[in-house]
Amino acid sequence: MVFLALFTLITINRALFSPLTKLVDATQKVEQGKRQDVVDYLPKDEIGYLMGRFYKMSESVHRRHEDLHIKAHTDELTKVKNRITLYTDIENAIEVSQAEGKYVGLCFIDMDGFKQINDELGHEYGDVLLQTVAQRLKSLLRATDxxxxxxxxxxxxxxQSVRSAKDVEKVVQNLVESIREPILYKGHQLQVRFSTGVSVAPRDTFDALQLVDNADKAMYRSKQSKQGKVEHFVLEQA
Known part of the structure; x- marks a missing residue:
């Protein structure tokens, strides 16, 4: 009789508290921002129903969190990344490329004459120009870029992870040639000149902030020349 009572108590304990323990563990994971995996088996009782509802809710919360994260880091107009994670991404790219014995290229591109198109034709045309340039750039890049x-x-x-500084120059030249192609929209030919500056790590620097600054300075040299050519950072000219 004692053994039967003990067995019954253990069975009830497992049936009642094991699901609750899993549910508590699940709430802790959600609190830590971790994705919660749905268990294969849920008890067919009130606790099982509660667990099932919780798993669905946590998955919905996780999806909304991912959507918000993507929106926060994406430019709404062009659908490419905004600048929020740029410096962190550069630091990671430099670290990976160093480990591989390769190079990181940073290209700064400015559209000369964009304001004129906005002023003369309207923001709709300017938006189309920005969107097209962004998608042309993205279509020519590797998954790692x-x-x-x-x-x-x-x-x-x-x-990221380019074999040589020379290869960086070749890739950038191809990008610039692609975005230079005129864009036809509603009977208008949209075309602007691009000022482009390039800096390469580790050739020029190991620092993310400095790499951006280098490319920016090279881009302004390109702008001053008014020839639309690609300028590469040169330490002596900094």
């Missing part, structure tokens, strides 16, 4: 809308009419391209 990234394009960012830095702000206004400026874009940044991050090239």
């Amino acid at each position: 990234e394009v960012y809308r830095f702000g206004g009419d400026e874009f940044v391209v991050l090239l």
Whole structure:
């Protein structure tokens, strides 16, 4: 009789508290921002129903969190990344490329004449120009590379794990030639000149902030030349 009572108590304990323990563990994971995996088996009682509802709720919360994260880091107009994670991404790219014995290229692109198109034709045409340039850049990049809308009419391209500084130059030249192609929209030919500056790590620097600053300075040299050519950072000219 004692053994039967003990067995019954253990069975009830497992049936009641084991699901509750799993539920408590699940709430802790959600609190820590971790994704909660649904268990294969749920008890067919009130506790099982509660657990099932909780798992569905936590999955919905996780999906909304992911959507918000993507929106927070994506430029709404062009659908490429915004500048929020740029410096962190550069630091990670430099670390990976160093481990591989390769290079990181950073390309700063500014659209000369963009304001004129906005003023003369309207913001709709300017938006189409920005969107098309962003998608052309993205379509030519590898999965490991990234394009960012830095702000206004400026874009940044991050090239990771490139074999040589010379290869960085070739890739950038191909990108620029692609975005130079005129865009036809509602009977208008949209075309602007691009000022482009490039800096390479570790050739020029190991620092993310400095790499962006280098490419920015090279881009302004390109702008001053008014020839739309690609300028590469040179330490002596900094």
